[in-house]
Amino acid sequence: MSENAPKTRDELFAFLDGLGIAHKTVDHAPVFTVAESVALRDEIPGGHTKNLFIKDKKDRYFLLTVEENAAVDLKQVHNAIGGSGRVSFGRPEKLMEYLGVAPGSVTAFGAINDTAENVTFVLDAELMAHEIVNCHPLSNDATTSIASSDLIRFMEATGHKPLVLKVTS
Template sequence: MAATRADLFAFLDRLGIVHRTIEHPPLPTVEAAMAIWGGMTGGFAKNLFVKDKKSRLFLITLRKDAALDLKHVQAAIGASGRVSFCSAEQLMEHLGILPGSVTPFGVINDTEGVVTVVLERALMELDPVHVHPLENTATTAVSADGLVTFLRATGHEPLVVDLPLLA
């Protein structure tokens, strides 16, 4: 059974990670979220769940306004060949979340450690980092260090890299 938002918050609390969450209507896209996030500071994340030619899974988290160059991202993340988006079924199977709610917190459900988490270096230089807490009806702020601590505690050593962006 997939972790709930309450499970996530309890895990963050056990790790001593300070977090702040605001509730809001469902926000399936970054564009919809901007109406809610407008006056808040920090880095707002968008997330892509992709696979490579060998079916290796990657969760890429980057700044909301960064346009990732999907044709050239494989070198930066260590993928084999071009990447493509995973299905909703794969998202639920590996991260226990629905489309529109993709978040690095989803790896709390990846107990087999098959997902590689990739964090954009520029996002990690912003504070705090804002992501969904397993569902798109809230946004949770944590420090960049807190996010890395969470990922490591779930067995996911993140790759913090400069990602290729479209001009």
């Protein structure tokens, strides 16, 4: 396995454990959309996430992690995040290269794979108001619950300083 191989779920959990971060994971059938994951709400409390992997005109990449039902104005969000010009969606190849995940499994936990710090992580302020935030543990067949403050601690431990901003309308 090359040293650039994406981290596994178990490696992610070991990293969280090493930081003393509590986390709880529920396995489920793979979910590809917010609509498919709504069935899990009753068993998994907290804020549920939607992730947008985008890039600006200068090919700078951002991952916006917002509450699942939030609307993001892609024509305006560059103003909030400090992007250069309007944003577009990043290509799946870059998603795998930078975050080590495939479309449908995009997650803030992908920061663990972004060792070159190619991606700026943006956590929506409304999502972060939840005590618990739920993210895929690098694959969409499980949901990991973590305290919102610990999500920031995790990101900082990976070398990222996430921006907590209001990016939803």
